Amino acid sequence: MKKPNGYGSIKKLSGNRRRPFVFVVSIDGKQKPIEYFTTQVEAEIYQAEYNKKQQKILHGHQITFKELFYRWLPSHIDKYQPAKSTISNYKISFKYCLSLHEMPLKKIKYYHLQDIIDNLKKRGLSYSSCKKVRSLLSLMFKYGIMMEYCDKNYATLLNLGKNKQKRPHKPFTRQKINKLWSNLNTEGVDSILILIYTGMRVGELLNLTKDNIYLRQKYIKITKSKTKSGLRIIPIHEKILPLIISRMKQEPNKYLICEKNGKPYNYSTYCTIWTKIMKQINAKHTTHDCRHTCATLLDNAEANENAKRRILGHATGDVTDTVYTHKNLKQLRKAINKIY
Missing domain, CATH: 1.10.150.130 (Tyrosine recombinase, N-terminal domain)
Known part of the structure; x- marks a missing residue:
């Protein structure tokens, strides 16, 4: 649909320019450039806002x-x-x-x-x-x-149909977990074990700074998560404490899990390391399977349901859980250490 007269237009200028898109309007019969942009999307947003401020939703448009x-x-x-x-x-x-x-x-x-x-x-x-x-x-x-x-x-x-997972998540078997422990010298294996014994999302782990680790009290504080419930504390399991201490000693790294030069991993880089490790232990798992593994291990150990939700960062099921039940760090630690 053609835009109404007076609405302005967006043009792409020739040549190698840092901001090649320009928004122009006609003033006294001449086109006047108003602003320049890196992308057409930015120009479109500006055009809409410009006409909104100028009250240019013209008659009949x-x-x-x-x-x-x-x-x-x-x-x-x-x-x-x-x-x-x-x-x-x-x-x-x-x-x-x-x-x-x-x-x-x-x-x-x-x-x-x-x-x-x-x-x-x-x-x-x-x-x-x-x-x-x-x-x-x-x-x-x-x-x-x-x-x-x-x-x-x-x-x-709108009807989206049924959600058919192409590849349902599955927990690591005890055999595969043992294989990870026996391959600790391989780069990144310790990070997978940390994921399994904390239930963290991979994004939470990659955003974790050393300031978020409290070794004396033996817990991790999640300050960046995809959900509000994900902002939580996780007790450090006895088995992964040495792994975290080893990572904490690496200098001058700001992040707990990062490259040797101290640069934090992005998800794509970390997945490259993940794929190599999965081939090494002959497994087919996604990073999210670590959370499912932690949840399964907690279930098998008959850990308190409330404590399990708080460790994993799941929203609480009802008002009673939220208001009347308060799980302190000691109780959360008791729950996490039930798994082995």
């Missing part, structure tokens, strides 16, 4: 899906401060909705949105990807209703 996205995104970022990975997921999900981009909001019906989901499933995209698209649609249309650009949010009615 209907807000399109694309315009809604570039109006909603900066507002959402400003209000909720989502992580960079979350913003990246929003942009990817938006691209999946290409057939809607130029459609006026008020003409978008339920079947248009369901077609997006159905086509993604036909292309073989995962349940998780479809769920992210639905989440984006819901957030956008809620914003659209609030701003009176539209009056319905069909996203809440």
Whole structure:
């Protein structure tokens, strides 16, 4: 759909420029550059905000899906401060909705949105990807209703089908755990054992600094996690205490798990090390299997359910658990040391 007169346009300039995209508006019959940008997405967001401030939703013009996205995104970022990975997921999900981009909001019906989901499933995209698209649609249309650009949010009615895991998570067997212990000289093996005996997510481990380790009290403090419940303390199991002490002695590293030069691992680099170790012990596991292993070991040891949830960073099941039961470090340590 063509934008209305006076809405401005985005152009890509020739040559090797640091900011090749420019937003221009017509003033007295001449095009005047307003701002320059590194990417077209940044320019689109600015264009939407510029016209919003100038109140340039012109007579007869209907807000399109694309315009809604570039109006909603900066507002959402400003209000909720989502992580960079979350913003990246929003942009990817938006691209999946290409057939809607130029459609006026008020003409978008339920079947248009369901077609997006159905086509993604036909292309073989995962349940998780479809769920992210639905989440984006819901957030956008809620914003659209609030701003009176539209009056319905069909996203809440979308059917994603059943979540069929391509590869269900499975815990490490005792044999594989023993193999890890017998290969401690291999780079990264200690980190896998730390994951198994703490139940940490791999992202939590890679973000762990030495300031988060309390050796005297023998616990780890998680300060960065994907969920609010993930912010917690984890007692250090007796078996992995020597591994953590050894990592703490490595200088001048800020992070507990990092490269020899002190640089922290990103997820991709760590997965390379992980894959090599899995080949060495002849196993097929994902990093998330460590959490399942910890949960399984706690179950097998008949650890207190409340303590188990707090160690793993799961949300509590009911109000009684949250309000009336307070597990101190001593009780959490008793639970974790039940596993061997």
